[in-house]
Amino acid sequence: MRTVRVEASSAYDVLIGPGLLGECGARIAKVIAPCTAALVSDSNVAPLYAARVRESLETAGFRVAEFRFPAGERSKNLEVWAETVSFLAENRLGRGDFVAALGGGVTGDLAGFAASAYQRGIRCVQLPTTLLSAVDSSVGGKTAVDLPQGKNLVGSFHQPSLVLCDTDTLATLPDVQLRSGCAEAIKCAVLSSEELFARMETVPIPDMLEDTITACVEYKRGVVARDEFDTGERAFLNLGHTVGHAVEKCGGYALTHGEAVAVGLAVVTRAAAARGICSPRAAERIVALLEKTGLPVTTDIGATELFEAALSDKKRRGDSIRLILPEEIGRCRIETVPAADLIGWMRDGGVR
Numbered sequence: 001m002r003t004v005r006v007e008a009s010s011a012y013d014v015l016i017g018p019g020l021l022g023e024c025g026a027r028i029a030k031v032i033a034p035c036t037a038a039l040v041s042d043s044n045v046a047p048l049y050a051a052r053v054r055e056s057l058e059t060a061g062f063r064v065a066e067f068r069f070p071a072g073e074r075s076k077n078l079e080v081w082a083e084t085v086s087f088l089a090e091n092r093l094g095r096g097d098f099v100a101a102l103g104g105g106v107t108g109d110l111a112g113f114a115a116s117a118y119q120r121g122i123r124c125v126q127l128p129t130t131l132l133s134a135v136d137s138s139v140g141g142k143t144a145v146d147l148p149q150g151k152n153l154v155g156s157f158h159q160p161s162l163v164l165c166d167t168d169t170l171a172t173l174p175d176v177q178l179r180s181g182c183a184e185a186i187k188c189a190v191l192s193s194e195e196l197f198a199r200m201e202t203v204p205i206p207d208m209l210e211d212t213i214t215a216c217v218e219y220k221r222g223v224v225a226r227d228e229f230d231t232g233e234r235a236f237l238n239l240g241h242t243v244g245h246a247v248e249k250c251g252g253y254a255l256t257h258g259e260a261v262a263v264g265l266a267v268v269t270r271a272a273a274a275r276g277i278c279s280p281r282a283a284e285r286i287v288a289l290l291e292k293t294g295l296p297v298t299t300d301i302g303a304t305e306l307f308e309a310a311l312s313d314k315k316r317r318g319d320s321i322r323l324i325l326p327e328e329i330g331r332c333r334i335e336t337v338p339a340a341d342l343i344g345w346m347r348d349g350g351v352r
């Protein structure tokens with residue numbers, strides 16, 4: 001088992017390894033005294049893992065109230081969020097109680113946001129069960145739900161008290177979801193490490209999950225410690241996301257988040273290479289690794305449609321937009337460009 005300590009406005013451990021769900025009660029009891037736990041999970045994850053978590057929590061002296069919602073990004077909205085906080089109230093959770101988010105990024109974002117607002121904030125423990133949530137969303141305290149106008153438009157910063165990443169749960173993950181997590185892991189390597197990227201080129205990510213998750217969480221830990229509230233360096237984590245979010249939205253969420261990020265990463269990489277910012281060799285390697293991992297690198301959605309969708313994204317600042325652009329593997333830069341120019345960047349990136 002690996003432990004990564006995150007030092008944000010509050011400090012907490014991220015534990016990564018097999019068998020952690022079965023011992024979650026005892027591990028949570030080390031940071032939260034016995035109380036009521038609202039166990040939030042979706043309709044796919046609950047039948048697989050909720051009983052294991054409940055049993056472990058109850059054995060450690062916690063009372064458990066279980067809330068389930070229909071799986072999928074479409075549940076990450078204000079209606080399901082309202083149902084979640086109402087559930088907390090109906091089950092009389094108080095300020096000393098906590099929410100356990102068991103599932104992928106949708107569950108973590110939804111349950112984390114419910115915990116952050118309920119009674120002005122109760123504690124939250126993240127139990128990620130997708131590769132994407134393990135490498136990215138369970139760590140760093142960003143929580144949110146989507147609005148019809150765009151993704152993650154309502155949310156808050158709310159650091160978890162503990163993150164337990166049981167790598168055994170990734171064995172039941174559908175291939176498409178595993179690949180989706182690989183996209184965020186590749187993004188992390190492009191941002192941070194030639195060495196990690198080169199390892200991914202030789203060993204398939206699914207064959208080195210614990211190492212990959214640990215490397216990504218260690219990278220994110222540093223970024224979050226330096227820029228918890230996303231006023232500077234944390235923007236780098238949005239590599240591939242400006243176009244990715246637009247692809248996700250225009251495609252009616254038919255692609256997974258990670259697949260959309262893969263398209264976004266490929267588009268900005270090609271655009272950066274076309275404009276002489278990214279070395280041709282690095283661009284070739286990034287697109288090749290995405291393809292080798294089985295991820296999409298192009299989209300049929302037109303540049304005009306993507307452009308309109310990207311403009312409603314919250315990352316837009318007035319008339320400008322910040323693009324994260326690879327220069328080399330392990331080194332990216334932030335470029336603030338006029339929002340109107342984004343369509344040209346997309347076209348340079350191969351969007352028709």
Ligand SMILES: NC(=O)c1ccc[n+]([C@@H]2O[C@H](COP(=O)([O-])OP(=O)(O)OC[C@H]3O[C@@H](n4cnc5c(N)ncnc54)[C@H](O)[C@@H]3O)[C@@H](O)[C@H]2O)c1
Nearest residue numbers: 044071104105106107129130132133137142169172173257
């Ligand atoms: N907060 C952040 O910092 C942050 C960062 C990146 C992404 N996100 C958000 O994360 C979300 C995407 O997360 P995701 O890809 O994990 O989506 P998800 O939570 O919808 O999970 C994907 C699918 O896998 C299923 N699933 C989860 N774990 C499983 C398991 N172990 N076995 C079988 N099936 C399982 C889920 O039921 C779902 O159908 C997006 O909403 C994105 O905006 C947030």
